[in-house]
Amino acid sequence: MSTFSFVFRHVLGWCVFYLAVLIVWANLGLPEFIVLLLAVVTLAFVIPDAISHVYRVRMIIGQPAPEHLRNRQRRQVEVPFAAGEAFDLIDAALRELPNVGDIEAARDSLRVHAGVQRTGPYGEQGRFDPMGWIDRRLGGRRDVVTATVHPNGDTSTITLACEPESAAWTDWLRVDHGSNLETAEAITRAITRRVGAQRRGEQAAAHRTASAKELSEARLSLLHAQVEPHFLYNTLASAQLLTRSDPVRADQMLGHLIEYLRRSLPRTLQGQSTLGEELERANAWLEIMKFRMGGRLATQIDVPEALLAVPFPAMMLQTLVENAIKHGLEPKPGGGTVWIRARDSDGRVAVTVADDGRGFSSESAGTGIGLRNVRERLRLTYGDAAGLRIAANFPSGVAATVTVPAQPEHGHREPAHA
Structure with a gap:
């Protein structure tokens, strides 16, 4: 019909x-x-x-x-892109059309205009075509395509108009053999293909991000597995050494160690702790170390109460305190003092562990498992928003400063461990 x-x-x-x-x-x-x-x-x-x-x-x-x-075709295509991206998409799609020319792209008005040379669907060479002669007299053998982008927030609507170059009244006398329909369908397919390609690229990027996150969490799990035995080994070695010289004090030290593990071990199963919890852990360990070092070890803690709830990686403060004792105060005959300080500045919290011990050279700084893990954990957890700085402490000793964001950043977290 x-x-x-x-x-x-x-x-x-x-x-x-x-x-x-x-x-x-x-x-x-x-x-x-x-x-x-x-x-x-x-x-x-x-x-x-x-x-x-x-x-x-x-x-x-x-x-x-x-x-x-009809000779004149109109399409509306919804695309999940902002106006600028949608304009680039339709501009690229029009430029891929065969026999296209005279492209005029106006980014400010979000409009693209192009001419498409129409080719006969049945060939032109040697064919008697009186209707083709009539077409040329009525308006030529060229079609025009006009694409306009209508912004709608994060999405856009592309309106396509594909029509002969002649006036509309000539449509009663001539046909285009589906050339404008074919052009409209080709542009629609090109838009769909490009949107699909971008979506597949986004899915691939999301998959790579998820894989990288899983790898980071696996590496963090390994780092925790290295840190906790490192801490326990040092503590038990100190207790073993003390049993040879003072069994009574060694028994007291082991009692403190049991209490320390009872309070802190469940917390080590979480990658992210708070500065207050880590300060309690480090202070308990220092009390244990005082059994061994006696009057050779003194501590000073200066952490504002407002910073105790700041998120802080588990066992990280403990690692810095251990290094201060092992590298700084234990080798020094007279011992010394360990300072723990925390300051808040411009949304970042700097936690410093310093000692006035013998110190260590810049060549050896950070070569041990403890400081290597601190740097790696900071990088994996916070990216460029955190860091570790090792500096000389005047007049002697070393100061290690960890700087972390005052608030946890989305997309960075340490994994929970079972």
């Missing part, structure tokens, strides 16, 4: 056209049969041409709706 109505419309258009010619011709007193003969010959070509147009459209789109048979 749609084929018949479409062909009938074109026949009617030509009949009206020749009727107007006949009226003018008759007023001039010229023989009417010439116009009638010309009308019959024209209709002999118009009817097959219109039928050919319908079948050509069916080849392109299957079972066509009435709007698919």
Whole structure:
């Protein structure tokens, strides 16, 4: 039915056209049969041409709706991009069209205009084509495409208009053999392909990010597994040494160690602690060390109460305190003091562990497992937002400062361990 109505419309258009010619011709007193003969010959070509147009459209789109048979095609395509990205997408899609030229892209108005040279679907060489001659007289063999981007926040709507270069009234007399339908469908497919390619790229990037996160968590788990035995080994070695010289004090020290482990070991199963919890852990360990070092070890703690709730990686403060004792005070005959300080500045918290011991050279700083783990854990947990700095402490000793954000950053966290 749609084929018949479409062909009938074109026949009617030509009949009206020749009727107007006949009226003018008759007023001039010229023989009417010439116009009638010309009308019959024209209709002999118009009817097959219109039928050919319908079948050509069916080849392109299957079972066509009435709007698919028109010479002028309009599409609206929703894309999940902001206006600028949508404009780049449609501009690239238009430039890929075959026989496209005279592209005018106006980014400020989000509009792209292009001309497309129409090629006959059945070839042009050596073919008698009176309707092609009529097409050229009515408006040429070129189509135009106009694409406009309508912003809608994070999404956009692209409106496509594909039409012949001739005036709209000529559509009653000519057909485009589906060229504008084909162009509209090609642009729509190009947009869909590009959106799909970008979505696949985003999914691949998300997969790579997830894989990197899993790798980071696995490495953090390994670092925790290295830190905790390191701490326990040093503590038990100290207790073993003390049993040889003072069994009573060694028994007291082991009692403190049991209490320390009872309070702190469940917390080590969590990658992220607080500065207050880590300070309690480190202070308990220092009390244990005082059993061994006696008057050779003194401590000073200066941490504002407001900073006790700041998130802080588990066992990190403990590692710095251990290094201060092992590298700084134990090798020094007279011992010394360990300072723990914390300060808040511009949304970052700096925690410093300093000693006035013998110190160690810059070549040996950070070569042990403890400081290596501190640096690696900070990098994996906070990225560039945290850091470890080792400096000389005046007049002697070493100061190690860990700087972390005052608030946890989204996307960075240490894993929980079972």
